[in-house]
Amino acid sequence: xxxxxQWVKDGEEPIRFVKNARFKNVRIIDPSQDIDGVGTLxxxxxxxxxxxxxxxxxxGDANMDDVADQRDDWExxxxxxxxxxxxxxxxxxxxxxxxxxxxxxxxxxxxSAAAAAGYSHVATKxxxxxxADSPAVISLMLERSEAFHGLRILxxxxxxxxxxxxxxxxxxxxxxxxxxGVSNARSEISNQKVLMNCLExxxxxxxxxxxxxxxxxxxxxxxxxxxxxxxxxxxxxxPRCAETVxxxxxxxxxxxxxxxxxxxxxxxxxxxxxxxxxxERGLNVTADVGAPYLYYNDEExxxxxxxxxxxxxxxxxxxxxxxxxxxxxxxxxxxxxxxQPHERAAKMAPFADTEPGMSTYATLLHWASRLVNxxxxxxxxWVRGMTAGAKVLDLDAxxxxxxxxxxxxxxxxxxxxxxxxxxxxxxxKNNPLIGDTLTAKVMFQVRGFK
Amino acid sequence: xxxxNSRSQVQSExxxxxxxxGQLKHFLSVEGLSRACLIELLDLASSFVNVGQxxxxxxxxxxxxxxxxxxxxxxxxxxxxxxxxxKRLSADVINLNISTSATNKGESLLDTLxxxxxxxxxxxxxxxxxxxxxxxxxxxxxxxxxxxxxxDGWHAHPTQAMLDMYTIRHYKGDFEQLKVAIVGDIxxxxxxxxxxxxLKILGAKEIRVVAPRTLLPSEMDFSGVHCCNSxxxxxxxxxxxxxxxxxxxxxxxxxxxxxxxxxxxxxMTEKLSSLLSPEGIVRHPGPLNRGVEIxxxxxxGPRSVILDxxxxxxxxxxxxxxxxxxGQQIEQQGGAS
Amino acid sequence: xxxxxxxxxxxxxxxxxEVLAYLSKKGIDPDGEKQPKMVxxxxxxxxxxxxxxxxxxxxSPLGTLDISFYRDDFTEKGLHPKVKxxxxxxxxxxxxxxxxxxxxxxxxxxxxxxxxxFDYGRPSLVILVVLIDLNEHQLPIxxxxxxxxxxLKPNERVKLTGPSPLALELRQLxx
Numbered sequence: 001x002x003x004x005x006q007w008v009k010d011g012e013e014p015i016r017f018v019k020n021a022r023f024k025n026v027r028i029i030d031p032s033q034d035i036d037g038v039g040t041l042x043x044x045x046x047x048x049x050x051x052x053x054x055x056x057x058x059x060g061d062a063n064m065d066d067v068a069d070q071r072d073d074w075e076x077x078x079x080x081x082x083x084x085x086x087x088x089x090x091x092x093x094x095x096x097x098x099x100x101x102x103x104x105x106x107x108x109x110x111x112s113a114a115a116a117a118g119y120s121h122v123a124t125k126x127x128x129x130x131x132a133d134s135p136a137v138i139s140l141m142l143e144r145s146e147a148f149h150g151l152r153i154l155x156x157x158x159x160x161x162x163x164x165x166x167x168x169x170x171x172x173x174x175x176x177x178x179x180x181g182v183s184n185a186r187s188e189i190s191n192q193k194v195l196m197n198c199l200e201x202x203x204x205x206x207x208x209x210x211x212x213x214x215x216x217x218x219x220x221x222x223x224x225x226x227x228x229x230x231x232x233x234x235x236x237x238x239p240r241c242a243e244t245v246x247x248x249x250x251x252x253x254x255x256x257x258x259x260x261x262x263x264x265x266x267x268x269x270x271x272x273x274x275x276x277x278x279x280e281r282g283l284n285v286t287a288d289v290g291a292p293y294l295y296y297n298d299e300e301x302x303x304x305x306x307x308x309x310x311x312x313x314x315x316x317x318x319x320x321x322x323x324x325x326x327x328x329x330x331x332x333x334x335x336x337x338x339x340q341p342h343e344r345a346a347k348m349a350p351f352a353d354t355e356p357g358m359s360t361y362a363t364l365l366h367w368a369s370r371l372v373n374x375x376x377x378x379x380x381x382w383v384r385g386m387t388a389g390a391k392v393l394d395l396d397a398x399x400x401x402x403x404x405x406x407x408x409x410x411x412x413x414x415x416x417x418x419x420x421x422x423x424x425x426x427x428x429k430n431n432p433l434i435g436d437t438l439t440a441k442v443m444f445q446v447r448g449f450k
Numbered sequence: 451x452x453x454x455n456s457r458s459q460v461q462s463e464x465x466x467x468x469x470x471x472g473q474l475k476h477f478l479s480v481e482g483l484s485r486a487c488l489i490e491l492l493d494l495a496s497s498f499v500n501v502g503q504x505x506x507x508x509x510x511x512x513x514x515x516x517x518x519x520x521x522x523x524x525x526x527x528x529x530x531x532x533x534x535x536x537k538r539l540s541a542d543v544i545n546l547n548i549s550t551s552a553t554n555k556g557e558s559l560l561d562t563l564x565x566x567x568x569x570x571x572x573x574x575x576x577x578x579x580x581x582x583x584x585x586x587x588x589x590x591x592x593x594x595x596x597x598x599x600x601x602d603g604w605h606a607h608p609t610q611a612m613l614d615m616y617t618i619r620h621y622k623g624d625f626e627q628l629k630v631a632i633v634g635d636i637x638x639x640x641x642x643x644x645x646x647x648x649l650k651i652l653g654a655k656e657i658r659v660v661a662p663r664t665l666l667p668s669e670m671d672f673s674g675v676h677c678c679n680s681x682x683x684x685x686x687x688x689x690x691x692x693x694x695x696x697x698x699x700x701x702x703x704x705x706x707x708x709x710x711x712x713x714x715x716x717x718m719t720e721k722l723s724s725l726l727s728p729e730g731i732v733r734h735p736g737p738l739n740r741g742v743e744i745x746x747x748x749x750x751g752p753r754s755v756i757l758d759x760x761x762x763x764x765x766x767x768x769x770x771x772x773x774x775x776x777g778q779q780i781e782q783q784g785g786a787s
Numbered sequence: 788x789x790x791x792x793x794x795x796x797x798x799x800x801x802x803x804x805e806v807l808a809y810l811s812k813k814g815i816d817p818d819g820e821k822q823p824k825m826v827x828x829x830x831x832x833x834x835x836x837x838x839x840x841x842x843x844x845x846x847s848p849l850g851t852l853d854i855s856f857y858r859d860d861f862t863e864k865g866l867h868p869k870v871k872x873x874x875x876x877x878x879x880x881x882x883x884x885x886x887x888x889x890x891x892x893x894x895x896x897x898x899x900x901x902x903x904x905f906d907y908g909r910p911s912l913v914i915l916v917v918l919i920d921l922n923e924h925q926l927p928i929x930x931x932x933x934x935x936x937x938x939l940k941p942n943e944r945v946k947l948t949g950p951s952p953l954a955l956e957l958r959q960l961x962x
Contacts, residue, residue, distance in 0.1 A: 226667070226669060227669045228669050230669070231637075231667065231669045232481075232643075233581055233582065233605055234581040234602075234603050234604030234605030234606065234640060234643060235581050235582070235603075235604070235605070236604075237667075237669075295457070296457065300457065303465075303466070303585070303589075304581070304582035304585050304586065345558065345560065348558075348560050348586075348590065349558060349559055349560065349586065350559065350578065350580035350581070350582045350583035350585075350586045350602075350603075351580070351581065351582045351586070352580050352581065352582075352603075353559070353580055494870075497855075497856075497870035497871075497872070500870075500872035501856070501872075503872075504872075504873065505907065506906040506907050508906065509856035509857065510856070510857060510902065511856050
């Protein structure tokens with residue numbers, strides 16, 4: 001039987017594998033079962049066996065006598081007062097730099113970072129090099145990422161070959177190779193007939209299409225939200241309509257073709273309104289927002305600060321509030337990490353010449369704790385957002401249902417820690433909070449099976 | 451200005467240009483500077499105008515210092531003015547037209563600057579096509595080298611704005627009673643942005659900005675600036691009209707149909723100039739497009755203060771360069787005693 | 788122990804006599820063709836020079852020098868924004884220049900004035916005339932003629948106020 005503090009101290013390993021363990025006095029959050037309260041969770045033989053709340057008991061064997069409750073062969077028996085226990089998270093779209101951009105990060109570094117951030121599943125975007133448009137590249141990715149810290153990668157394949165928007169990829173082959181869905185990433189398919197045909201074809205193979213809606217023409221040349229900050233700094237802007245014009249078209253084509261669709265990393269309040277209206281009309285689409293967009297707005301760019309060069313761009317405070325409301329209302333069912341690591345040189349240039357993206361895994365919970373503090377979101381909202389990927393990607397994960405393999409996080413929402421270059425596991429240190437003292441961290445993940 | 455909703459509290463771009471005593475050590479942007487600071491620069495420039503009228507036009511303020519003109523966008527006029535200004539301060543001047551060499555081969559700005567370290571420059575005068583480039587250089591690359599922004603992207607052209615302020619003060623005196631109209635491609639104009647900021651800081655009574663909607667997006671509703679799309683409304687009763695240069699590229703991307711139509715709607719003609727106040731003046735930072743922004747009769751007419759400003763321009767740059775050199779030296783010596 | 792400061796008018800009268808005597812010794816005629824040109828250093832030196840210029844009845848115009856841009860204590864004193872224009876309404880080349888200042892202490896002001904003067908040309912002779920010599924020279928610069936030599940305490944300074952009336956003031960520096 002190990003003690004809690006010893007585990008935490010030793011730990012380079014973010015994931016602990018146990019068969020029989022008990023976690024007492026911990027705030028258990030599982031939105032899929034409407035659970036949010038202090039209780040005890042027991043793992044037996046690697047499965048979630050019993051959850052005991054103050055006024056209910058889920059699972060366990062009702063006929064077992066009291067003797068079993070006093071078993072003393074727990075591998076772990078922890079009192080986790082003040083901590084949070086929730087299902088491991090699912091990342092809907094990580095900009096995994098391997099293959100092709102290993103100077104920014106590799107499966108090893110980025111999946112380790114994801115594990116330390118509480119993820120059990122990481123879906124990857126297809127804009128790698130080579131582009132993930134063939135079974136060979138998919139197999140390569142699955143092979144290279146195998147068995148990293150008990151994390152599964154779920155590759156999205158490229159909808160069109162080379163992401164060029166001309167020829168459709170071999171979707172059937174991609175599905176067989178292990179793709180969770182397809183996407184054309186941020187490269188707009190400019191010929192609308194081609195786009196429609198791609199969606200029809202994807203629909204016949206029952207493949208999920210993930211959209212990153214952006215009009216190439218309306219966004220061209222821009223690098224920040226077209227608003228007051230852009231006007232003041234003299235930076236070319238990307239208006240909201242660059243997102244909404246493309247989004248409206250995509251939504252209509254989704255309705256027309258009946259393809260399964262998810263809209264990722266929306267950035268504006270107008271986009272939330274469009275998706276909400278479509279959902280209300282009965283269109284079965286899901287959407288997510290990137291975590292940084294819930295916390296920051298474009299005023300952060302004030303000093304030409306390239307850390308805040310993101311794509312889609314950070315928009316105004318009004319948009320930020322609209323995105324938070326979208327999460328609360330469920331229009332945006334998921335929160336994605338929007339994790340995009342970069343090497344130092346990528347951010348060392350005049351603003352418009354820097355590469356967009358932030359390395360977010362290490363600071364997600366800090367942002368969450370701040371938002372909870374400000375009463376913008378509850379921990380329950382956050383966990384729901386971080387686990388909704390299971391619903392979108394049709395995975396049996398992201399929950400603590402009795403009888404399912406144990407896969408959950410133990411989080412300390414009050415832990416103060418310094419996020420310096422050493423402690424940031426991702427190879428990309430492109431985060432504005434680097435060097436700062438942050439609040440909240442995943443202590444470790446628990447798994448019943450490898 | 452601290453962004454109300456900013457969480458990261460990053461140093462705003464203009465704070466980078468001040469040393470710990472609040473003195474200028476770079477000149478990147480007019481924004482955020484105090485009125486006293488701008489007036490001091492104008493007064494100092496006045497002294498240098500006098501120096502420029504002597505037989506001996508040199509003073510030894512920057513003797514032994516090396517000033518490097520780093521022009522990533524070529525401009526003979528501006529670069530020559532800076533060169534003369536530096537030489538009149540007794541500095542050694544090196545001109546680098548980087549637009550024609552390294553960056554065309556794909557070398558990053560960072561690497562280009564690292565290769566220049568051996569030159570042991572004391573000051574860089576930088577013109578670059580990207581907004582924020584001089585700021586990036588001053589903050590991240592060479593903090594001990596004084597940086598003068600000679601124009602970055604659409605963002606700022608602070609020395610030009612100071613020259614315009616000097617000219618306005620020379621002909622019209624104090625700013626408090628002045629109504630100033632700025633006409634033209636505001637959206638893409640670094641000169642306009644700097645002028646608007648300078649006029650606000652100097653307390654101009656009214657600042658108007660005139661342009662077609664495609665060149666004056668609604669987000670640019672700077673507080674205290676009146677935006678309009680009609681030239682006659684904009685210049686009516688104005689004491690100063692500043693006409694901005696229209697670049698040919700604006701005819702692409704459907705921003706404007708033609709120079710002809712622009713002139714009909716926004717060109718300063720004799721007739722329109724009569725709408726100005728009786729002593730109203732017309733300014734153009736140059737170079738002029740006669741028949742596009744301004745009719746020849748006006749450009750050469752009695753209200754025009756366009757030509758013959760070379761000596762003011764040199765004096766302003768001398769003032770800026772001496773001021774920031776002073777700020778750098780004070781910082782590096784650990785402050786004034 | 789308070790030091791009594793001398794009367795400015797008395798000093799000016801004494802200076803006039805000494806300058807005339809000096810010129811005579813050097814064989815320079817103050818009224819002649821090759822008469823000396825007088826140059827005062829802003830601001831106090833110009834006041835002194837103006838008085839001398841008038842009392843000596845020099846017919847050539849008075850020159851003035853503002854040495855702000857020539858100072859070597861740039862970083863201590865900073866750039867003074869309102870710099871008066873230097874005016875030298877005569878050629879300096881091969882001329883005798885009477886350079887006038889109110890107070891000489893370290894000698895740096897005079898050094899700066901000489902530098903500026905030589906930017907205009909090469910005088911054949913420069914005679915340095917000061918109202919007060921504090922004798923704390925940091926550079927090898929000695930006035931040729933001084934009204935009075937004074938010794939001050941370390942934190943004391945003497946200042947000429949003007950332009951009318953001209954008077955001397957003793958000031959304490961606060962540390």
